Amino acid sequence: MGLSLLLCSMLATPAFARWKPTQQALGAVNRGKLVHPSKLHNSRGVKLRFPRNSWGTRRMVDLIQQCAKVVRKRHRGAHRLLVGDLSRKRGGRLKPHAGHQNGREADIGFYMRRGKPLGGLWRVGAAQIDAKRTLTLIGCFVSSGELMNIFLDRSLQPPLVKEARKRGWSKRRIKSTFSWPRGRRSRVGWVQHRGGHWNHMHVRLKCARHERRCVTRVASRRRAKRRSRRHRHRVARRR
Numbered sequence: 001m002g003l004s005l006l007l008c009s010m011l012a013t014p015a016f017a018r019w020k021p022t023q024q025a026l027g028a029v030n031r032g033k034l035v036h037p038s039k040l041h042n043s044r045g046v047k048l049r050f051p052r053n054s055w056g057t058r059r060m061v062d063l064i065q066q067c068a069k070v071v072r073k074r075h076r077g078a079h080r081l082l083v084g085d086l087s088r089k090r091g092g093r094l095k096p097h098a099g100h101q102n103g104r105e106a107d108i109g110f111y112m113r114r115g116k117p118l119g120g121l122w123r124v125g126a127a128q129i130d131a132k133r134t135l136t137l138i139g140c141f142v143s144s145g146e147l148m149n150i151f152l153d154r155s156l157q158p159p160l161v162k163e164a165r166k167r168g169w170s171k172r173r174i175k176s177t178f179s180w181p182r183g184r185r186s187r188v189g190w191v192q193h194r195g196g197h198w199n200h201m202h203v204r205l206k207c208a209r210h211e212r213r214c215v216t217r218v219a220s221r222r223r224a225k226r227r228s229r230r231h232r233h234r235v236a237r238r239r
C-alpha cells in the first residue's frame with residue numbers, strides 16, 4: 001500500500017512529467033512558438049550571453065551542455081562556450097532574428113585560441129579560432145543525429161577542414177560535414193555558408209519525431225530572407 005502510494009505520488013510530480021517526450025517546438029523556426037520550455041543555464045562549460053533568451057527544447061539545451069562537456073573532456077583547459085540567443089520563454093518573434101522562434105535554433109560562439117571566450121559574439125578571423133576545440137564541438141553536434149544544419153561563414157571553414165584532415169577524417173566525412181570549398185550557394189554539407197555568420201555559428205536542429213506540430217520547412221522563404229538580411233546587420237551592430 002505504502003509503495004503504491006509512493007509510486008503514485010512520483011508519477012504525479014512534474015519531474016516525472018518532464019521524462020516523457022513532450023511537444024515543445026510548434027511551427028517553423030521563423031514562425032513558431034515554444035511550449036513546456038527548457039532553460040539553458042550557465043555551467044562549467046557554458047557561458048550565456050543573453051540569459052533571458054536561453055530557452056529551447058530539451059534536446060537543444062541538453063545537446064549544448066553535452067557537447068561543451070565533450071570538448072572539455074577531450075581538450076584540457078577549454079574555456080567556457082559562449083552561447084548567444086536561443087529563444088524567448090514562450091518562443092515567437094525574437095528581434096532582431098527572423099528565426100529563433102521555437103527553441104530549435106541557437107547562436108554559438110567559437111573556442112578561441114587566446115584561451116578565453118570573447119565578451120560577446122564579435123567578428124573573428126580564421127586565425128583567431130581554436131580549430132581543434134571548435135571542430136570537436138561541430139563533430140559532436142553532427143554525430144548527435146539531431147542536427148539539421150550549422151550556418152558558418154565560409155571564410156572560417158578552412159582551418160576547421162585543415163584540422164579535420166590532420167585528425168585523419170576521411171575525404172567523404174569532410175565533404176559531408178563542410179560546404180567549403182564549394183560555392184557560397186552550396187546547400188551540401190552539415191556546415192553551410194550563410195553570409196554574416198562570422199561572429200557565431202547558427203545551429204538548427206531537426207523536428208523530433210514525436211513533435212507532430214513542429215514544421216521542418218522554413219516558412220514563406222522570400223519574406224524570411226528579407227528579414228534575415230536585416231537581422232545580420234542589426235546583430236553585427238548590437239554585438
Ligand SMILES: [Zn+2]
Binds near residue numbers: 097100105107203
Ligand atoms: Zn542565429
